[in-house]
Amino acid sequence: MFRSSQVMNVKTLCLGALGLGDKSGYDIKKLFEAAFRHFHSATYGSIYPALNQLVRDGLIVGRIEPGAGHPERKLYCLTDAGHEALERELLAEAPTEQMRSEFMVLMFFAHLLPTERLAEILEEVRERYTETLAYLESLVDLPDHTPGTRFTVQAGIARYRATLAFLVEQAPELLREHARHRQTSENESNA
Amino acid sequence: MFRSSQVMNVKTLCLGALGLGDKSGYDIKKLFEAAFRHFHSATYGSIYPALNQLVRDGLIVGRIEPGAGHPERKLYCLTDAGHEALERELLAEAPTEQMRSEFMVLMFFAHLLPTERLAEILEEVRERYTETLAYLESLVDLPDHTPGTRFTVQAGIARYRATLAFLVEQAPELLREHARHRQTSENESNA
DNA sequence: TCGAACATGTAAAAGGTTACATGATTAC
C-alpha cells in the first residue's frame, strides 16, 4: 500500500498536486516552483520515478496527450484508491514542524567567521529575502488560489517579513557583538 | 578531502559543534537538541558515523575519557586540518535559504481536508508553536551564548511569534473560506 | 531492582539529488 516514514515525501506531494487537477510530471514541478518554492521543492529525478511508482501502486493512472504546440506529454489522474490514499495521508497525524534553515545553522557558528564575511552574508541574505518577499507578494492576487494555497503564500509573506525585519534590526548589534567577541577570544588565546 | 553537495550536512554540523569546544557524539546531539531544535536536528545514527569519518579524514581526533559518574566517553577535538576545513565550509557561498515546512505543505492541500480536521490541525499547530516559543524564550538569557547562538534563538523567537500571530489572526478566515470553498466544489461535482 | 538518562555504535532501507541521456517545438 502506501506508507512511508516521512509525511511529506515526493509521492504525497504528487498525489496532492493531482488532487488539484490532472497534471504531467513537468506541470507538478512547475506548480511547486511557482507557488511554493519558499517552503518546499522537488526535482524531476524524484518526481518522474514517484509518478511511475504511484501508477504501479494503482493510485494514479496516466494517459498520453499528443503534442499540440509542444512535445507529447503524460497526464496523470488520481484513481479512487489514490483519492483514498491521499486523504489517509493528509488526515494522519499533523506534521511536526521544524523550520530547517541553513542560514541559521551558519549563524549558529558565526563566531568562526571573520566579521567582514559575516557582514557580507547578512547583506546577501537580506537581499535574497527581499526578493523572495516581493515574489510572494506578486503571488497573492493570482487567480486559481484555493483558500489553502493563498494561506501558504500569506504565511510565507508574514514569515519573511518578520525575518527580514529582525535581520535589519538586529544585524548591526550582531556585528558589534561579534567583533567584540572575536577580539576577546583572540586576547584569551594570546594570553 | 571534504566536499559535499549539501552545505549543512551532519559532518559540517559536527565540525561546527567541535569549533565551540571538545565534545562527544552524545554532547553534540544534546547541544543541537537544546539550543537549536527549532532549526535543525540530527540523530545518533548519523552523528557517530560522521565522527568516525572525520577521524579517518584527519579533521578531528578522539580521546577516551574514563567514566567518572557516567559511562566512558569519547571526546573529539578539531585538528588544524579540521579547523581549516570548517573555515572553508563556512566561508563558502552563503546557503540558499528555504523554509521547509511540512505544515505549510499540508495547508497547500487544505481543500482536500474536512473543515473540522483542518480546525483541529490549526489548533494543534498553534499549541505546538506556543510551546516552542516559550522554550525559545527560556533560552535567551542562558550563559554560554556566543553572539551567533543568541542571534539564532532570537531569530527563532521572531519567526515563531510572527507565524503564531499570523495563525491566530488568519485561522478563522481560512476556516470560513475553506468551508465555503468545499461547499462550492461539492455543488459543482453534483451539478 | 528497575527505569531513566548516559553513552556508542551498526546495518538496512528509504529518500532524494545530480548528472546524464534524449528528443520536440518555438521564436529569433
Add this chain to the structure above:
DNA sequence: GTAATCATGTAACCTTTTACATGTTCGA
C-alpha cells in the same frame, strides 16, 4: 540554425533515518 523551453526518463551516488544491539550509572 540555434538557443530556450517543453517534456520524460535512468543510474549512480549521497545522506539520513530507523531499527537494532549493547552496556553503564544513578536515583527512587
